[in-house]
Amino acid sequence: MAASLRLLVRRLARLSHRSITSAAANVSWRSGCCLGPSSSRCLSDAAEDRSTHFGFETVSEAEKAKRVYKVFENVAQKYDIMNDAMSLGVHRLWKDILLHAMHPQPGARLLDVAGGTGDISFRFLDYVNYQQERQKRRATGSSQSLSWQDISDKYPEEDRPQESRAVVCDINKEMLKVGKQRADSMGIISGVSWVVGDAEELPFDDDQFDIYTIAFGIRNVTHINQALLEAFRVLKPGGRFMCLEFSKVTNPVLASLYDAYSFQVIPVLGEVIAGDWKSYQYLVESIRKFPDQEEFKGMIEDAGFCCVQYFNFTGGVVALHSGFKL
Amino acid sequence: MLKNVLSRLVRETVRVHRHVSAAPSIQTLTGCRVSVRSFAEVKDEVQPPFDSSLLEVLVCPLSKKPLRYDANTNELINEELGIAYPIVDGIPNMIPQEARLLQKDTQTPSTPSE
Numbered sequence: 001m002a003a004s005l006r007l008l009v010r011r012l013a014r015l016s017h018r019s020i021t022s023a024a025a026n027v028s029w030r031s032g033c034c035l036g037p038s039s040s041r042c043l044s045d046a047a048e049d050r051s052t053h054f055g056f057e058t059v060s061e062a063e064k065a066k067r068v069y070k071v072f073e074n075v076a077q078k079y080d081i082m083n084d085a086m087s088l089g090v091h092r093l094w095k096d097i098l099l100h101a102m103h104p105q106p107g108a109r110l111l112d113v114a115g116g117t118g119d120i121s122f123r124f125l126d127y128v129n130y131q132q133e134r135q136k137r138r139a140t141g142s143s144q145s146l147s148w149q150d151i152s153d154k155y156p157e158e159d160r161p162q163e164s165r166a167v168v169c170d171i172n173k174e175m176l177k178v179g180k181q182r183a184d185s186m187g188i189i190s191g192v193s194w195v196v197g198d199a200e201e202l203p204f205d206d207d208q209f210d211i212y213t214i215a216f217g218i219r220n221v222t223h224i225n226q227a228l229l230e231a232f233r234v235l236k237p238g239g240r241f242m243c244l245e246f247s248k249v250t251n252p253v254l255a256s257l258y259d260a261y262s263f264q265v266i267p268v269l270g271e272v273i274a275g276d277w278k279s280y281q282y283l284v285e286s287i288r289k290f291p292d293q294e295e296f297k298g299m300i301e302d303a304g305f306c307c308v309q310y311f312n313f314t315g316g317v318v319a320l321h322s323g324f325k326l
Numbered sequence: 327m328l329k330n331v332l333s334r335l336v337r338e339t340v341r342v343h344r345h346v347s348a349a350p351s352i353q354t355l356t357g358c359r360v361s362v363r364s365f366a367e368v369k370d371e372v373q374p375p376f377d378s379s380l381l382e383v384l385v386c387p388l389s390k391k392p393l394r395y396d397a398n399t400n401e402l403i404n405e406e407l408g409i410a411y412p413i414v415d416g417i418p419n420m421i422p423q424e425a426r427l428l429q430k431d432t433q434t435p436s437t438p439s440e
Contacts, residue, residue: 173414196421198422
């Protein structure tokens with residue numbers, strides 16, 4: 001039994017190895033030659049001269065931004081369906097766990113960067129509304145001995161200062177359009193605002209938000225450190241930075257299964273459902289290029305955040321990084 | 327025969343209810359409905375109203391100074407730098423590269439000093 005299992009694992013590893021070695025070979029010689037030019041460049045050079053990765057390709061930084069924009073422009077309409085298909089619906093659980101870890105209270109202000117279709121923001125609003133109702137119920141329950149007048153007087157006082165709001169910021173107009181349509185169809189009229197903005201240059205003043213989230217978006221940002229610095233800037237002191245992102249799977253068996261699934265199944269799904277093989281090829285490649293849990297934790301600490309920790313979900317497929325601005 | 331008709335009616339309504347309660351399908355169904363609605367909005371030539379509460383949080387990404395909302399051109403204006411950010415479909419576009427340089431013949435005499 002163990003022998004046949006080992007055979008199966010070995011065959012799977014060979015399968016994924018075949019697709020990965022060709023890609024890995026590209027990575028090794030490309031990363032070698034792009035290290036040279038980037039280290040010799042100084043600050044003031046144009047973005048066209050500095051090179052970075054776009055999936056397993058090497059491109060200039062300006063080009064990366066453009067190509068990432070195109071990817072999401074193409075996939076915007078089918079984005080939510082593809083998420084469900086690729087993760088078999090598990091992405092909903094990941095986002096729910098993010099909300100529970102966040103535990104926002106009524107009156108909190110959320111900035112959802114790379115929020116696109118609004119998954120996190122809608123969950124945020126549901127959560128705070130539920131919390132608000134719970135608080136109201138508790139308040140009226142405890143004040144049963146008061147007169148009716150006192151109870152009804154309490155209500156308007158509670159509602160006004162507890163205005164929670166979510167701002168969805170994304171660099172891509174198409175994704176925001178889809179998100180706004182979803183909000184309209186769900187009947188959400190207030191509480192969510194939509195802004196087109198660059199995560200590296202946020203159009204918000206300092207010390208504005210209680211919570212900053214970026215779910216499955218930061219690996220697409222050209223300068224991750226810049227985005228982290230901006231996150232630090234716009235958060236209030238005591239604010240929380242939370243980042244959900246695909247990360248490194250530690251278990252080798254799971255890793256080879258995951259790689260096989262990523263490179264064999266996901267682009268095919270992309271072609272069948274969204275009619276776009278290349279975009280989904282980029283998406284799975286970009287996951288491999290993103291730093292692992294510890295390295296990303298170091299980057300967040302460098303940006304100034306304290307008490308940085310990460311939680312692995314699904315064996316490390318997804319990691320939730322959290323830090324505080326203190 | 328009446329029983330057959332009634333049972334078919336019930337089945338149809340149950341099916342509709344099931345469709346309504348199933349969340350994923352709602353998005354695709356109401357997606358088409360929403361586009362019809364927005365068609366009607368576009369007919370009036372009125373953009374979906376810009377959420378002015380956003381003005382409290384929005385600043386120019388370059389200078390981090392507050393912006394002025396211009397209802398005529400539906401833009402957010404940074405007078406200091408002389409640029410205007412467009413608002414499309416009620417969503418302000420705060421990407422600096424997409425901002426419009428204000429012409430020198432507007433009321434603000436200060437020239438943009440970049």
